[in-house]
Amino acid sequence: MAETIVKARDISKYFKVGHRQLKAVDGVSFDIERGTTLGVVGESGSGKSTLARVVLDLIPATSGSVEFMGKDFFKLSKNERRLLRREMQIVFQNPFLSLFPHMSVSANIAEPFIVNRKELGRLSKAELDERVADLMDLVGVPREHANVYPHELSGGQQQRVGIARALALNPKFVVCDEPVSSLDVSIQAQILNLLQDLQDQKELSYMFIAHNLAVVEHISTHVAVMYLGKVVEYAPTQELYRHPLHPYTQVLMDSVPKLSEGGTEFSGIEGEIPSPLDPPKGCRFCTRCTHCTKRCTEEEPVYKEVEPGHFTACHLYD
Amino acid sequence: MAETILEVNDLHTWFGKKKYRFGKRKGEFKVYRFGKEKGQYKGGKVIRAVEGLSYTLNRGEALAIVGESGSGKSVGVSTVMGLTHSGPTTRVTGRVTFKGQDLLNTVSDPKEAGLFKKHAAIREKEFRAIRGDQISMIFQDPMSSLNPTMKIGRQIVEPLLWHKGKLRQEIQDEKKRLLNEGGKEALKAHRKDLRMRNFARARGLKLLEEVGIPSPETRFNNYPFEFSGGMRQRVMIAMALIGDPDLLIADEPTTALDVTVQAQILSIIQKMRKRKNTSIILITHDLAVASSFCDRVIVMYAGRVMEEGSMADFIRCPAHPYSQGLLNSTPILGDERARLEAIQGQPPDPRNLPSGCPFSARCTKCMELCTREAPPKTQLTPGHNVYCWLCAGEKVQEKEADING
Numbered sequence: 001m002a003e004t005i006v007k008a009r010d011i012s013k014y015f016k017v018g019h020r021q022l023k024a025v026d027g028v029s030f031d032i033e034r035g036t037t038l039g040v041v042g043e044s045g046s047g048k049s050t051l052a053r054v055v056l057d058l059i060p061a062t063s064g065s066v067e068f069m070g071k072d073f074f075k076l077s078k079n080e081r082r083l084l085r086r087e088m089q090i091v092f093q094n095p096f097l098s099l100f101p102h103m104s105v106s107a108n109i110a111e112p113f114i115v116n117r118k119e120l121g122r123l124s125k126a127e128l129d130e131r132v133a134d135l136m137d138l139v140g141v142p143r144e145h146a147n148v149y150p151h152e153l154s155g156g157q158q159q160r161v162g163i164a165r166a167l168a169l170n171p172k173f174v175v176c177d178e179p180v181s182s183l184d185v186s187i188q189a190q191i192l193n194l195l196q197d198l199q200d201q202k203e204l205s206y207m208f209i210a211h212n213l214a215v216v217e218h219i220s221t222h223v224a225v226m227y228l229g230k231v232v233e234y235a236p237t238q239e240l241y242r243h244p245l246h247p248y249t250q251v252l253m254d255s256v257p258k259l260s261e262g263g264t265e266f267s268g269i270e271g272e273i274p275s276p277l278d279p280p281k282g283c284r285f286c287t288r289c290t291h292c293t294k295r296c297t298e299e300e301p302v303y304k305e306v307e308p309g310h311f312t313a314c315h316l317y318d
Numbered sequence: 319m320a321e322t323i324l325e326v327n328d329l330h331t332w333f334g335k336k337k338y339r340f341g342k343r344k345g346e347f348k349v350y351r352f353g354k355e356k357g358q359y360k361g362g363k364v365i366r367a368v369e370g371l372s373y374t375l376n377r378g379e380a381l382a383i384v385g386e387s388g389s390g391k392s393v394g395v396s397t398v399m400g401l402t403h404s405g406p407t408t409r410v411t412g413r414v415t416f417k418g419q420d421l422l423n424t425v426s427d428p429k430e431a432g433l434f435k436k437h438a439a440i441r442e443k444e445f446r447a448i449r450g451d452q453i454s455m456i457f458q459d460p461m462s463s464l465n466p467t468m469k470i471g472r473q474i475v476e477p478l479l480w481h482k483g484k485l486r487q488e489i490q491d492e493k494k495r496l497l498n499e500g501g502k503e504a505l506k507a508h509r510k511d512l513r514m515r516n517f518a519r520a521r522g523l524k525l526l527e528e529v530g531i532p533s534p535e536t537r538f539n540n541y542p543f544e545f546s547g548g549m550r551q552r553v554m555i556a557m558a559l560i561g562d563p564d565l566l567i568a569d570e571p572t573t574a575l576d577v578t579v580q581a582q583i584l585s586i587i588q589k590m591r592k593r594k595n596t597s598i599i600l601i602t603h604d605l606a607v608a609s610s611f612c613d614r615v616i617v618m619y620a621g622r623v624m625e626e627g628s629m630a631d632f633i634r635c636p637a638h639p640y641s642q643g644l645l646n647s648t649p650i651l652g653d654e655r656a657r658l659e660a661i662q663g664q665p666p667d668p669r670n671l672p673s674g675c676p677f678s679a680r681c682t683k684c685m686e687l688c689t690r691e692a693p694p695k696t697q698l699t700p701g702h703n704v705y706c707w708l709c710a711g712e713k714v715q716e717k718e719a720d721i722n723g
Contacts, residue, residue: 043576044547154664184386185603189647189660196657211576214649218658241652255581256651257606261630264610266585269578270530272548 002033005173005205006055011064013047013054022277024050026229027064032173032222035199037206039220039237041213041252043273047229048209052175055207056088057081069172086116089166093178095158099150105161106132106146112168120169135164139194156187160194167198175207180215192219213256217241225249228276228284231303235310245312248285283315291316320376323564323597324398329412331368331390331397365668367393369621371412373614377564380591380598382608382629384644385618388665391601394618395567397422399455400445416453417564421445450477451484454558458570460550464542470553471538474526475518477561482514484561489517525556529586548579552586559590566591567599572607584610605648609633614701617641620666620676622692627702637704640677675707683708691717 013025025047032038040048054061057073066073068084076084092098099108109132113123123131136143139160150158159179166174176195180188196219198204210216216223216237223240225233225248233246244250251269258264271288274280280287286296295315303313368390375381383391396402397410400421404410414421454477457463465473478485489512496504510516519538526534529552542550551571558566568587572580588611591598602608608615609629616626617640625638636642643661663680666672672679678688685707693707707714 043578156664184665185605185644186386186647186661187664189649189658190662192649193657193660212649213577214651217651218649218655252577253651255577257581257584257604257610259606259609259633259645259648259650261609261633266581266588266610270582272546272579273576 002035004031005034005069006030006032006207007067008055009065009067011051011054011066012062013050013059014062017277020277023229023279024276025054028224028226028229028231030224030231030234032205032207034172034205035203036221037199037208037219039216039223040207040209040226041211041216041223042226043211045228045273045276046226047276048211048226049177050229051226052090052177052207052209056085056090056175058090083119086112086119086169087171088173088175089169089171090175090177091159091162091166091179093181095155095162095182096150098162099158099165101150104147104149105141105153106136108150108161109135109164109168112165116169131168135168138167138198139164140190154187155183156190159183159191163191163194163198167202170202171204173205173207175209177209178211179208181210181212188215195219213252225252228273228279230284230313231311232285232314233310233312239307239310243310245306245310245317246285246314247289247291247316251288283313320378322374323377323379323417324373324375324599325413325415326374326394326398327372327413327415329368329371329394329397329414330366330410331393331402332409333365333367366621366671367668368397371616371618371623373616373626375565375597375599377597378591378595379614380600380612382600382602382612382615383618384602384605384608384615386603386665388620388668389618390621391618392569395455395569395599395601399449399453399567400442416448419448421448447481450563451481451561452563453565453567454561454563455567455569456551456554456558456571458573460547460554460574461542463554464550466542469539469541470545471519471522474522474538474553474557474560475515477557478518478521479514481561485514485518489514492517521560522556525560526553528590529553529556529559530582531556548575548582551575551579551583555583555586555590559594559596562594563596565597565599567601569601570603571600573602573604580607587611605645606650617644620668620671622676623705624677625702625704625706627698627704631699631702637698637702637709638677638706639681639683639708643680675705687714687718 009029011025011028015022015024028051030038040051042048053059055066061074068088071084073081073084110128113120113128113131132146133143136146141157141160141164145153145157150161153161180191183191192215195206199206208216208219220237223235223237224231225246227248233240233244233249240249244253269288274287282298283296283301286292289296293315301313301315303311305311306317371394373381383394385391393402398414398421402408402410410422412422464470493505493512496508511520523534523538526537531537531549531552545553571587572583575583584607587598590596600608600612612629614627615629615632617624617638619640625632625636625641632641636645643659646659647661649658661680666676666679672689674689674691675693678684681688687707693705694710694713695703695705696709696711697703698709
């Protein structure tokens with residue numbers, strides 16, 4: 001049995017908007033084992049990024065708990081939490097905005113060592129340079145780039161620097177928040193391969209957020225589909241992509257354009273994701289679902305295991 | 319034989335810096351006199367954004383232009399639209415013919431055209447008659463291409479009111495129809511509807527409904543910020559289609575959208591194309607989107623065409639190493655490869671393109687010849703051309719003999 005790195009239970013995050021409550025994430029639970037990747041997919045506004053930030057405690061959760069390597073992350077003291085946080089890192093979508101623009105590439109990568117100098121011991125200049133050089137080799141940034149500034153690099157190279165910085169302290173868990181969606185296809189493939197290689201080398205666990213279903217299928221071992229703050233389906237990747245159970249997952253799969261020789265008809269669903277301020281009663285997907293019954297509009301479906309390892313929240317499978 | 323809508327022949331768009339003028343003295347527009355072989359103009363490096371782009375587009379046909387960012391696909395169409403034109407920092411050569419009319423009006427002799435500025439003004443005026451009416455464009459980011467201070471209704475009917483002649487004609491036709499059907503009473507009853515503004519408004523409302531915006535009557539008076547991303551893109555489409563264009567240019571219309579909304583938008587464009595037999599140029603970096611409804615494809619890299627051909631040929635047997643790399647590095651739903659075959663390296667700096675084939679630095683099958691000479695066009699099957707030495711056959715030996723001897 002592999003070691004469970006992250007155990008999230010009933011995480012909720014409500015934001016206050018005026019006098020109303022916006023349920024960005026509502027009762028999400030998942031486990032991530034060592035060396036595996038949880039892919040999170042969903043439309044914009046489904047709460048994917050909020051979930052990632054809550055798991056890392058970058059924004060405090062309204063309720064729920066995250067157990068990280070056997071410790072209840074949210075209940076630790078501030079200092080302990082800070083120490084534990086070295087084990088978890090994040091790679092952001094926009095590589096340029098997440099790097100310090102006034103610091104050179106090497107200074108950007110060295111920053112984690114400097115921030116954590118108390119715990120790691122102050123490193124000498126030579127040691128620091130060596131570590132930075134090792135990290136740059138690891139992610140494939142040429143050493144000549146050590147003294148250039150982020151704006152001089154291309155998007156793909158910037159993202160590599162972002163990954164190098166995230167890996168500086170040898171984390172066990174890395175959240176990738178749409179790391180490839182702003183990159184070109186050929187560069188995207190390079191970054192995906194890099195992430196996979198790093199996972200094999202260091203037994204990393206990823207939580208990989210993306211809206212591109214093909215990318216998620218490629219990199220994940222498990223996939224969670226989110227809709228309006230809730231996980232509607234969760235299964236191992238192959239199982240989910242071969243037998244999507246929830247109507248929303250099916251629709252998502254159908255909407256992805258496929259490479260074809262003779263052209264295809266598009267069979268998307270009508271309408272857009274409703275406002276999370278005012279989610280529909282009952283099943284949240286009922287306004288756009290083709291299988292919607294009266295029960296769906298009144299009673300919220302329970303999230304349960306339909307087949308071994310395959311969870312979904314839909315009345316169709318009662 | 320289908321009618322040819324657009325013919326682009328050997329289009330070049332080059333950019334320079336503003337401080338370097340093309341001519342030596344002020345007022346002398348040497349831009350026309352520069353030979354094509356002289357890539358550099360005084361003192362600065364030229365960015366050759368588009369180099370020798372040629373294609374023809376028939377009525378009702380859909381062409382995809384595929385490439386990475388910086389490959390010149392957007393500049394290519396903005397030149398066709400006249401949004402990029404010759405000036406102090408830009409140089410456009412080549413020929414763009416739209417329904418038999420020369421759009422670039424490149425004058426070979428500057429004296430013939432008189433003053434450059436006057437010439438440009440005439441050109442712009444002529445262009446406005448076409449732009450928005452016969453050629454229209456959908457941009458990638460709908461928020462930055464809609465005017466945030468104008469209600470969307472006004473923005474949608476704007477192209478109609480710009481081309482009043484056509485609108486007047488349509489109103490006259492409608493009047494005749496009413497007169498024939500219901501006599502003078504009918505004409506009197508619809509008097510208000512026949513006013514130019516109201517007529518345009520009715521057209522706009524109908525179109526908004528067609529592109530799938532619920533309750534168009536109320537939405538007509540909303541501002542762009544009140545719409546979601548997908549809805550804004552629908553508004554853009556309505557705006558582009560209101561003049562019944564012969565050619566619709568869609569510049570990455572779905573890149574910023576979710577998959578479900580992307581499918582909706584693409585199906586709207588597809589339906590409109592079928593109904594009105596519009597020709598479409600779709601610019602995208604997503605091969606799957608391109609393959610889903612385009613008949614032909616052009617693959618561009620660093621401003622040059624790498625491969626062109628029918629979509630079916632291209633997907634079945636891509637010939638250029640870059641096209642193959644592009645197809646291999648695209649993750650596809652349901653494929654079980656453990657690793658993607660990425661193209662190594664970075665796209666070249668447009669100011670310092672390598673001599674020879676621009677892809678040579680990243681190509682796994684690069685030969686010595688590739689780094690020296692730009693590859694010639696080779697026809698594989700009718701309509702399927704590739705620019706690569708690998709496919710050039712005996713031309714390689716000829717060239718090598720040429721260089722050695």
